[in-house]
Amino acid sequence: MSFHLSMLEENxxxxxxxxxxxxxxxxxxxxxxxxxxxxxxxxxxxSSMFCIHGCYSIVLDNRLSPERQWEDFAHELCHVLKxxxxxxxxxxxxxxxxxxxxxxFMYHFCVPTFMLAKIQLPRLQSEAIKLIGDTxxxxxxxxxxxxxxxxxxxxxxxxxxxxxxxxxxxxxxNRGEEFVL
Numbered sequence: 001m002s003f004h005l006s007m008l009e010e011n012x013x014x015x016x017x018x019x020x021x022x023x024x025x026x027x028x029x030x031x032x033x034x035x036x037x038x039x040x041x042x043x044x045x046x047s048s049m050f051c052i053h054g055c056y057s058i059v060l061d062n063r064l065s066p067e068r069q070w071e072d073f074a075h076e077l078c079h080v081l082k083x084x085x086x087x088x089x090x091x092x093x094x095x096x097x098x099x100x101x102x103x104x105f106m107y108h109f110c111v112p113t114f115m116l117a118k119i120q121l122p123r124l125q126s127e128a129i130k131l132i133g134d135t136x137x138x139x140x141x142x143x144x145x146x147x148x149x150x151x152x153x154x155x156x157x158x159x160x161x162x163x164x165x166x167x168x169x170x171x172x173x174n175r176g177e178e179f180v181l
Contacts, residue, residue, distance in 0.1 A: 111138060115136075
């Protein structure tokens with residue numbers, strides 16, 4: 001099924017293309033961090049991002065699995081690439097907006113739509129979740145949520161095409177014309 005990428009999906013694709021990454025097996029957190037001059041370090045602390053004198057660092061919780069660290073990295077990467085300001089002193093609603101954006105970015109960056117669309121997903125949901133999790137090195141709950149997002153988009157495209165087809169048929173009938181598929 002073909003569909004247009006959203007602005008976020010297109011930006012994620014452009015980022016990966018710029019980094020010369022086209023396949024899931026090419027995705028490497030350290031390579032991505034290096035490409036953006038981000039120092040990545042691991043500590044026994046909640047994952048976070050900070051900037052000192054224009055130098056960015058992402059701290060990842062060393063108690064988490066590599067899959068969770070990758071998910072946290074993508075979330076924090078959004079803050080580096082797209083956000084400004086210190087969340088500790090900003091308006092609560094603006095901080096919530098940034099967190100919402102970072103979470104959305106995280107799902108699309110960890111499992112890019114342009115890569116996911118190339119994969120033949122099994123019909124059985126549990127198998128599709130496992131395939132996504134294993135292919136993109138994300139946790140299975142994360143893969144389940146991303147699969148839901150992807151399938152919702154596929155459904156909306158099918159629904160939109162069906163509505164357009166019905167509207168075209170109605171317009172043709174109202175004109176007294178024969179509608180041909």
